[in-house]
Ligand SMILES: [Zn+2]
């Protein structure tokens with residue numbers, strides 16, 4: 001069954017390779033659908049290869065993809081926004097993205113933050129720019145916008161109530177504790193795309209005060225109760241503090257844009 005019902009109105013319908021084969025193309029982030037009545041919001045779009053697999057999963061979950069009215073984006077990395085053009089062409093959707101992109105007027109190209117993937121991006125239309133504290137509506141469901149910088153400057157999370165549970169779709173800031181893999185996973189840290197340890201820490205400080213019941217990250221699996229969520233945030237914070245012990249390192253992975261040495265890289269992989 002290539003989808004996961006996370007909570008009453010939240011489904012994971014895309015998931016790339018991460019521990020296993022995933023639910024859709026291997027290069028995809030987690031892709032979620034928030035449901036309210038007949039209206040659907042797609043959160044992130046995957047990498048854009050085999051987007052039809054995501055649609056297939058939406059149908060398998062018993063949902064009609066033609067009801068997707070909104071696309072919400074957590075940040076501009078290619079595994080998250082690569083499929084945006086495809087979904088915009090196929091469905092009548094409004095796209096919501098971080099206000100940092102507003103200076104680019106109507107359109108945006110994601111390349112400056114996502115060129116770890118050589119894939120060419122289509123220029124896509126952004127309809128609404130979001131900032132911290134905004135609410136967007138899916139039918140009568142209110143979804144709160146939280147700016148959560150650290151992984152990238154344009155990272156946002158989406159917070160909403162689902163049958164008395166406080167659910168956060170957190171982007172790549174807090175992948176959190178993952179069974180069989182380790183604790184406190186964070187999204188890749190790289191100066192090139194604007195990762196910032198100080199912002200990571202302040203985002204966790206904020207998140208830990210929110211009493212979140214379900215944390216749905218964009219890689220790995222969600223944490224499903226408030227205790228596990230809080231523990232995950234604490235472990236993420238620990239991990240970023242450990243990373244701070246290596247100020248000479250600009251990345252948790254050796255991209256061509258960084259000057260990481262083999263020795264440092266070895267040390268670093270003990271942390272990540
Ligand atoms: Zn990312």
Ligand SMILES: [Zn+2]
Pocket residue numbers: 029077079080172187218219
């Ligand atoms: Zn990601």
